[in-house]
Amino acid sequence: MVFSSYLFIFLFLPFALAIYFASPTKIRNASLAVVSYVFYGWTNPWFILLMFSTTLVDFNSGRMIGKHPEKKRWFLILSLLFDLGILGYFKYFNFGMENFNALVSAMGIPEWQYAGFFRVLLPLGISFYTFQSLSYVIDVYRGTAEPVHSFVDYACYVSMFPQLVAGPIIRFTEVANQLQTRTHSWEKISRGVAFFMLGVGKKVLIANPCGKIADCSFAAIDLPLPDAWLGMFSYAFQIYFDFSGYSDMAIGLGLLLGFTFPKNFDSPYRSHNIPEYWQRWHISLSSWLKDYLFYSLLRASWCQKLTMNLSLAGRKKLSRILPTTIALLILWFAVGLWHGASWTFVVFGLYHGFFVILDVITTEIKGKKKGKDKASEPEAVSPWKRLLKPMPVITTFIIACFGHVLFRADSLADAGHYFASLFGFPCKDPTSGTVIRVLLQNPYYAGIMVLSAIIIWTMPQVWDFTKKLTVPKMAWCFIVFLLAILALSVQSYNPFIYFIF
């Protein structure tokens, strides 16, 4: 069940809200957990068992860590093995078997191939709720969170339908107090409604049409150069409005239920470099990986020993660069693999990792370019400098777009073909342009592309727009929502890209 559907908006959501608000305050977490399980089990009820078992194991691990701090490492390992084991099996089994078969075939021992292995069905949003639940156990292990005593509260935290299947990945510490007591005010409700309506608008009115253009481009093997670029940009717009629209809906639904979730997107296409881009794109994932994986790698004994040995050998700069680079490579490999069980995603992760590592190395060698007191320096007024000012943003956007090609392509070979088209070869039939034809024949699509660019680079974020709501602002939100609802009646194309993760 996707948020931008009649089923969700006109049936599930009113029922869920009615049940929630009709429940006495004491059992609201329980009723929210129940409706969330109904939401999750809508497509495949069996997946409920998976989420419930993860919840049960992590809840008990957290409690045991609190009760037996001397054995806390073992309970953490239990949780990690269980959660990552389930995630690994359901998400990566097919990928592992395919690679195993390819490997033994390449080694000349095809009889070792495991023929006829069954395809494992990927449960919805498993990467999101697994990371969410794991963050709690790790926080309790590290002492940054207290063990929760109520199983209902914990089940509510893991299963909460607003962010269950496509994030944001909420940390337990972010909602621990809100699970105990939260307020419901008209201010929160109106902001929540505005967030939700604009999120639906982003998804239905912008992401879906952009997706059609992108699908058209990526389905073609040979594209003329302008079509390839337009197709790439339309996918960049689709993925941004799709995912940030979903996050807006999630934040809005959270507010309706009295929860305040953190920001998940902060105008990422306005970033000046790739590290900044990842501080602004899917913030809950990048900060999760930074706090739980990257810090753990840097604090691991092998990393510390490597730093110390290089430092003792007088290689001060290398002692900072090398361990960090190794940790970053592991981190970005994980980022890629988290997004999907395919080599295109792994290369996507490492591609972004390359730019982050490059930034670390150049910063270490050249010294930091961003001074803390830079603001006090006089502004450069040279016309050249003014002209070149948007260059870092444009460059970063294009680098991110190339990454999206890897993300969108069905295989590395397809990605290679697409990159070839982007650079003008090898296009066998340059008149076979499809994207430009679609744009020329349907001004609607061309208009959506222009509107997307205007929203991305000039308009305020939904987060800021909804901070102080006025009647005209609410009217705008309603208009956008009504248009989206009307558009939904004629759209057959309504996928959520991040649902598959």
Added chain:
Amino acid sequence: MMDRTEVFKRLNEIFQDIFDDEELVVTDETCADDVEDWDSLRHITLISAVERAFGFKFAMKEVLEMENVGAMVDIIAERATK
């Protein structure tokens, strides 16, 4: 328990080394916003250097929740072994 003045003296040298700034002087109130380059990555490098110099390990909770140099000095003064 180690003397705070002694901790500050040694800690200042570590800060100067990590941030490549011989003029850097830290006080109780110094925090990440006050020092150029003190980002999350450099924070972990700093923590590792402090641990090596003073012969103890910070807990992850301390690494993530230390608000300023004063808080770091308090922990070092209490737990330093060398």
